[in-house]
Amino acid sequence: MTRRPQKKPYHHGDLRRVLVETAETMLREDGRFQFTLREVARRAEVSHAAPYNHFPDKSALLAELGMVGFDRLREALVASRPKKVPTLREEFVEMSRAYVSFGVENPALYRLMFSPDVGSDVHLSERAVSAFRVLVELLERGQQDGVVRKGAARTLSAACWAQVHGITMLTIDGLFMPETVGAGALETALAVLFEGLER
Amino acid sequence: MTRRPQKKPYHHGDLRRVLVETAETMLREDGRFQFTLREVARRAEVSHAAPYNHFPDKSALLAELGMVGFDRLREALVASRPKKVPTLREEFVEMSRAYVSFGVENPALYRLMFSPDVGSDVHLSERAVSAFRVLVELLERGQQDGVVRKGAARTLSAACWAQVHGITMLTIDGLFMPETVGAGALETALAVLFEGLER
DNA sequence: CTCCAAATGTTGACACGAGCAACATATGGC
């Protein structure tokens, strides 16, 4: 009789996961990146200090969210490959679109992933590099097929990463809009980039 | 006798400007973007509520700083033109370097310029577009010389902007470092980009 | 010159978030 499942037990049981998920939801709702630990606790129906049993401080929770974000991004990139056997260029464009879409659809999360608020967490950088590697592999295949110029694949990939990251950020900031940069700017940017990659 | 110049007069005289300059200094010192209105007031040797006579709220001061930042950036771009009559490519590379240097040398300010904390201030966007136009003009000249592919110059410029913005941001975040992206990644990225711009 | 309205500063409040400490309750290994 000490346990009444319909009433909340003293111990939550899986609070850490719930906190992360709740925070994720808040990021998705907010658009703006502005959430408080206390608000997360409130939504999780837990006292304002409870999160400190699972995260040393706020930025640790943010770092966790950032890692989740990079994992998601990585998955989105991997999943972007077209079904039909595509040309490398098609594959490249699809992956780039997937990247930008991810950021535009999750602006607060995306910004968080690159925010200084998460501190310079080593694990976070590792996740970022892990997502980055998906791009490196694509370019390596392109080099084997002779479609992509010679050179260190990770260096060429960095150029691509910078390009899509820049497009994503500017779009989120409302600076990459048709009235400013013209229609079809995304397509143009990707075309310029890819043609620069060709030998 | 009501005025004693060596003692601080009740009215500051030019507080608005001092606040902006103080805040700028703090941004330069901080590296991290983390400053408070009260700290600005403290440094300006003024009461904590004094800034509210000049800015409706914190984000208004931030927006002002952002505008200053875009003006500085614009000046840096304009000043980047090499002395000797250069090829367009040289000019392009120099301007890009100047852009990235600006961001890397003023990380907190640069981040602020693209931060959601400043709100979507219309004036800020205008300043951003104004800086952006320097790039558009360069590409238009390139098109007249037949060095740059045809197409709306502002759309091609957007691709460049995204590239240098991405490089700058990733560098500030410590993700565009040699151990991750290889040595000479900046040069490679700019080469890829420029060659993509050529017809 | 005088006097008042507006501009500009100051003090003191309030609400709220981060983080810490002391305490309460559950859990799991012995």
Added chain:
DNA sequence: GCCATATGTTGCTCGTGTCAACATTTGGAG
């Protein structure tokens, strides 16, 4: 069964953004 530990709670302290009430200056209008 019992106690160390993990997990939650309550209640503080401190700092920040913002507002309201009040003080001091300044710049005209008369």
